[in-house]
Amino acid sequence: MKAAEPDEALLLALLNTTPTVGGEVDDRLADPAAARAWIVEHAGDQHADEDLTLLRSTRDTLQALVHGQAAPAALAPALDGVGYRPVIGDTGIEWRLSTPREHTLAARAAVAWDTLRRTAPGRVRPCENADECTLFLIDHSKSNSARWCSMAGCGNRMKARRHYERRKNTRTSG
Numbered sequence: 001m002k003a004a005e006p007d008e009a010l011l012l013a014l015l016n017t018t019p020t021v022g023g024e025v026d027d028r029l030a031d032p033a034a035a036r037a038w039i040v041e042h043a044g045d046q047h048a049d050e051d052l053t054l055l056r057s058t059r060d061t062l063q064a065l066v067h068g069q070a071a072p073a074a075l076a077p078a079l080d081g082v083g084y085r086p087v088i089g090d091t092g093i094e095w096r097l098s099t100p101r102e103h104t105l106a107a108r109a110a111v112a113w114d115t116l117r118r119t120a121p122g123r124v125r126p127c128e129n130a131d132e133c134t135l136f137l138i139d140h141s142k143s144n145s146a147r148w149c150s151m152a153g154c155g156n157r158m159k160a161r162r163h164y165e166r167r168k169n170t171r172t173s174g
Protein backbone atom coordinates (compact mmCIF):
# COMPACT_ATOMS: atom_id res chain seq x y z
CA MET A 1 0.00 0.00 0.00
CA LYS A 2 1.11 3.53 -0.60
CA ALA A 3 1.69 6.01 2.19
CA ALA A 4 -1.33 6.87 4.31
CA GLU A 5 -3.48 9.71 3.02
CA PRO A 6 -3.25 12.69 5.36
CA ASP A 7 -6.94 12.60 6.23
CA GLU A 8 -6.94 8.91 7.12
CA ALA A 9 -5.86 9.81 10.63
CA LEU A 10 -8.73 12.28 10.88
CA LEU A 11 -11.19 9.68 9.57
CA LEU A 12 -10.01 7.06 12.06
CA ALA A 13 -10.07 9.53 14.94
CA LEU A 14 -13.62 10.55 13.99
CA LEU A 15 -14.79 6.91 13.71
CA ASN A 16 -13.27 6.33 17.14
CA THR A 17 -15.14 9.09 18.99
CA THR A 18 -17.58 6.56 20.47
CA PRO A 19 -15.37 4.25 22.54
CA THR A 20 -16.88 1.86 25.08
CA VAL A 21 -15.76 2.81 28.57
CA GLY A 22 -16.83 0.64 31.51
CA GLY A 23 -19.41 -1.14 29.36
CA GLU A 24 -21.05 2.08 28.12
CA VAL A 25 -20.58 3.93 24.84
CA ASP A 26 -19.03 7.32 25.52
CA ASP A 27 -19.68 9.88 22.75
CA ARG A 28 -16.69 12.24 22.80
CA LEU A 29 -18.54 14.68 20.55
CA ALA A 30 -21.79 14.80 22.54
CA ASP A 31 -20.73 17.70 24.72
CA PRO A 32 -19.95 20.88 22.67
CA ALA A 33 -16.94 21.87 24.80
CA ALA A 34 -15.49 18.36 24.62
CA ALA A 35 -16.18 18.28 20.88
CA ARG A 36 -14.31 21.58 20.37
CA ALA A 37 -11.38 20.19 22.35
CA TRP A 38 -11.44 17.06 20.19
CA ILE A 39 -11.34 19.21 17.03
CA VAL A 40 -8.37 21.24 18.28
CA GLU A 41 -6.55 18.04 19.24
CA HIS A 42 -7.10 16.30 15.89
CA ALA A 43 -7.30 19.13 13.37
CA GLY A 44 -5.88 22.25 14.98
CA ASP A 45 -7.60 25.39 16.20
CA GLN A 46 -8.55 26.81 12.79
CA HIS A 47 -11.81 24.82 12.74
CA ALA A 48 -13.74 26.73 15.39
CA ASP A 49 -16.71 27.13 13.00
CA GLU A 50 -17.15 23.43 12.36
CA ASP A 51 -20.84 22.47 12.53
CA LEU A 52 -20.92 19.96 15.41
CA THR A 53 -24.32 18.54 14.53
CA LEU A 54 -23.17 17.78 11.00
CA LEU A 55 -19.84 16.40 12.24
CA ARG A 56 -21.68 14.01 14.59
CA SER A 57 -24.18 12.88 11.95
CA THR A 58 -21.35 12.38 9.43
CA ARG A 59 -19.51 10.33 12.06
CA ASP A 60 -22.63 8.20 12.58
CA THR A 61 -22.99 7.72 8.81
CA LEU A 62 -19.34 6.75 8.35
CA GLN A 63 -19.60 4.22 11.20
CA ALA A 64 -22.75 2.77 9.62
CA LEU A 65 -21.03 2.63 6.22
CA VAL A 66 -18.12 0.66 7.68
CA HIS A 67 -20.65 -1.71 9.29
CA GLY A 68 -22.42 -2.05 5.93
CA GLN A 69 -25.56 -0.49 7.38
CA ALA A 70 -25.82 2.70 5.33
CA ALA A 71 -25.69 3.88 1.73
CA PRO A 72 -23.16 6.49 0.58
CA ALA A 73 -26.03 8.85 -0.28
CA ALA A 74 -26.26 9.55 3.46
CA LEU A 75 -22.97 11.46 3.16
CA ALA A 76 -24.60 14.12 0.95
CA PRO A 77 -24.92 16.81 3.67
CA ALA A 78 -21.19 16.60 4.43
CA LEU A 79 -20.37 17.04 0.74
CA ASP A 80 -22.67 19.96 0.06
CA GLY A 81 -20.64 22.77 -1.53
CA VAL A 82 -17.46 20.67 -1.66
CA GLY A 83 -15.21 20.67 -4.74
CA TYR A 84 -11.63 20.67 -5.91
CA ARG A 85 -9.86 23.85 -6.90
CA PRO A 86 -6.70 24.13 -8.95
CA VAL A 87 -3.60 25.59 -7.37
CA ILE A 88 -0.95 26.46 -9.92
CA GLY A 89 2.59 25.84 -8.77
CA ASP A 90 6.05 25.97 -10.39
CA THR A 91 5.73 22.56 -11.96
CA GLY A 92 2.02 22.33 -12.76
CA ILE A 93 -1.44 22.19 -11.34
CA GLU A 94 -2.36 20.68 -8.01
CA TRP A 95 -5.97 19.99 -7.04
CA ARG A 96 -6.94 20.84 -3.49
CA LEU A 97 -10.14 19.97 -1.68
CA SER A 98 -12.26 23.06 -1.24
CA THR A 99 -14.92 22.95 1.48
CA PRO A 100 -17.33 25.36 3.15
CA ARG A 101 -15.67 26.40 6.41
CA GLU A 102 -18.56 25.11 8.57
CA HIS A 103 -17.97 21.52 7.55
CA THR A 104 -14.38 21.13 6.47
CA LEU A 105 -13.71 18.21 8.81
CA ALA A 106 -16.91 16.33 7.96
CA ALA A 107 -16.08 16.71 4.24
CA ARG A 108 -12.45 15.66 4.65
CA ALA A 109 -13.45 12.55 6.64
CA ALA A 110 -16.07 11.61 4.02
CA VAL A 111 -13.57 12.03 1.17
CA ALA A 112 -10.94 10.03 3.11
CA TRP A 113 -13.48 7.20 3.58
CA ASP A 114 -14.20 7.19 -0.15
CA THR A 115 -10.50 7.27 -1.07
CA LEU A 116 -9.93 4.20 1.12
CA ARG A 117 -12.96 2.47 -0.32
CA ARG A 118 -11.42 2.82 -3.77
CA THR A 119 -7.71 2.37 -3.06
CA ALA A 120 -7.82 -0.06 -0.14
CA PRO A 121 -11.22 -1.78 -0.03
CA GLY A 122 -12.09 -3.53 3.23
CA ARG A 123 -9.22 -1.93 5.13
CA VAL A 124 -11.43 0.13 7.41
CA ARG A 125 -13.04 -2.29 9.85
CA PRO A 126 -14.64 -2.51 13.26
CA CYS A 127 -12.47 -4.02 16.00
CA GLU A 128 -13.16 -7.78 16.27
CA ASN A 129 -13.66 -7.52 20.01
CA ALA A 130 -17.23 -6.47 19.23
CA ASP A 131 -18.68 -7.51 22.62
CA GLU A 132 -16.60 -4.96 24.50
CA CYS A 133 -15.22 -2.54 21.95
CA THR A 134 -16.77 -0.01 19.58
CA LEU A 135 -13.53 1.20 17.98
CA PHE A 136 -12.38 0.89 14.37
CA LEU A 137 -9.08 0.21 12.67
CA ILE A 138 -7.47 0.93 9.32
CA ASP A 139 -5.37 -2.06 8.37
CA HIS A 140 -2.04 -1.20 6.75
CA SER A 141 -0.49 -4.64 7.19
CA LYS A 142 0.70 -6.44 4.06
CA SER A 143 -1.36 -9.51 4.90
CA ASN A 144 -4.52 -7.47 5.66
CA SER A 145 -4.89 -9.50 8.85
CA ALA A 146 -5.18 -6.87 11.59
CA ARG A 147 -8.16 -7.63 13.81
CA TRP A 148 -8.01 -5.34 16.79
CA CYS A 149 -8.17 -1.61 17.39
CA SER A 150 -4.92 -2.18 19.29
CA MET A 151 -2.82 -5.24 20.02
CA ALA A 152 -2.05 -3.97 23.52
CA GLY A 153 -5.73 -3.50 24.37
CA CYS A 154 -8.25 -5.72 22.62
CA GLY A 155 -5.63 -8.04 21.07
CA ASN A 156 -4.34 -9.15 24.44
CA ARG A 157 -7.79 -9.32 26.01
CA MET A 158 -9.10 -11.57 23.23
CA LYS A 159 -6.04 -13.83 23.40
CA ALA A 160 -6.36 -14.18 27.16
CA ARG A 161 -10.05 -15.01 26.83
CA ARG A 162 -9.42 -17.66 24.16
CA HIS A 163 -6.70 -19.20 26.28
CA TYR A 164 -9.05 -19.33 29.29
CA GLU A 165 -11.86 -20.85 27.20
CA ARG A 166 -9.55 -23.50 25.74
CA ARG A 167 -8.40 -24.53 29.21
CA LYS A 168 -11.96 -24.63 30.48
CA ASN A 169 -13.03 -26.80 27.52
CA THR A 170 -10.11 -29.20 27.95
CA ARG A 171 -10.97 -29.61 31.62
CA THR A 172 -14.71 -30.24 31.09
CA SER A 173 -14.18 -32.62 28.17
CA GLY A 174 -11.35 -34.53 29.89
Ligand SMILES: [Zn+2]
Nearest residue numbers: 127133149154
Ligand atom coordinates in the same frame (compact mmCIF):
# COMPACT_ATOMS: atom_id res chain seq x y z
ZN1 LIG B 1 -10.95 -2.92 20.22
